Amino acid sequence: MKARISVRLKPVILDPQGKAVLRAARQMGFHEIKSVRIGKLIELEIETEDKEAAQQRIEELSHRLLSNPLMETYDVDWTGD
Amino acid sequence: MTSNKPTDWGVVVFPGSNNDHDALDVIGRIKNQNVSEIWHQDENLSGLQALLLPGGFSFGDYLRGGAIARFSPAMKNLPDFIHDHHLVIGICNGFQVLTEMGILPGSLMRNADLRFIHEEIYIRVERADTAFTNCYQQGQVLKIPIAHNEGNYYIPPDELKVLEDRHQVVFRYCDRDGNITDRSNPNGSVNNIAGIINQQGNVMGMMPHPERRCDPLLGNPDGDGLFQSMIDHISRD
Numbered sequence: 272m273k274a275r276i277s278v279r280l281k282p283v284i285l286d287p288q289g290k291a292v293l294r295a296a297r298q299m300g301f302h303e304i305k306s307v308r309i310g311k312l313i314e315l316e317i318e319t320e321d322k323e324a325a326q327q328r329i330e331e332l333s334h335r336l337l338s339n340p341l342m343e344t345y346d347v348d349w350t351g352d
Numbered sequence: 353m354t355s356n357k358p359t360d361w362g363v364v365v366f367p368g369s370n371n372d373h374d375a376l377d378v379i380g381r382i383k384n385q386n387v388s389e390i391w392h393q394d395e396n397l398s399g400l401q402a403l404l405l406p407g408g409f410s411f412g413d414y415l416r417g418g419a420i421a422r423f424s425p426a427m428k429n430l431p432d433f434i435h436d437h438h439l440v441i442g443i444c445n446g447f448q449v450l451t452e453m454g455i456l457p458g459s460l461m462r463n464a465d466l467r468f469i470h471e472e473i474y475i476r477v478e479r480a481d482t483a484f485t486n487c488y489q490q491g492q493v494l495k496i497p498i499a500h501n502e503g504n505y506y507i508p509p510d511e512l513k514v515l516e517d518r519h520q521v522v523f524r525y526c527d528r529d530g531n532i533t534d535r536s537n538p539n540g541s542v543n544n545i546a547g548i549i550n551q552q553g554n555v556m557g558m559m560p561h562p563e564r565r566c567d568p569l570l571g572n573p574d575g576d577g578l579f580q581s582m583i584d585h586i587s588r589d
Contacts, residue, residue: 285461287462311415339459342459
């Protein structure tokens, strides 16, 4: 199975990277873009027979390592076999 | 009574640490204490009285600063080491490791102004009664360099209030006269926070680099008091 984990900064957290990209986009003439937030995408391959157990394991990994729950949130997408 | 017996220190070396040798040099050569390198794969902290987590880019700062270093074998016994009242100081990346581990509250985010900052700044001593600052005066202004990309201290408002109420802020960014202003805040940290201590009082994290301002040859040795404070504290026990 494959999991795709998106890690995002919480809305209250300032995102200097996103601000820099927004500024560059505006300079290029993309005035319609109102905001940019940058996160991370992590793709994992998991060897498992038990999808439910794997989901729990990935939740734990996302919480403890892949994100910092103080300033980030995450979503897990399962992309089939 | 303060004894002259040298104290026993360890400096943890992660892949990508780059201020480990500055710290070893200060503790060993300048302060004449016993100091050993603790490789990140080594779990053994026995016999040590103080542990320093140095600056640098442990594990390339991959994922987040300090996020991977926290799972090193050398960190495994850190909670017990702290529980036994030994001293731990995390500087820069070392501070990030301590927040990632949850030993110190809050986290260090990207600097608010989009750049790596390497400059001399001023910090004000908010508490001169800790194991790390007893050689300084309350309100004393120190000139010490910072060098970081992620030094923007963040903590949610409710936790910030608790941190302030418990007087856990030890250093704040200030101007040369000790005024806490937005202009003297180099990285966007809440309440100009540059260094904090745990509730028990034996773990401190700070973004500025005191180990780079200890040798009189390099000019103002404003960082020396931090190491001397720790030595005095340990020797008094």
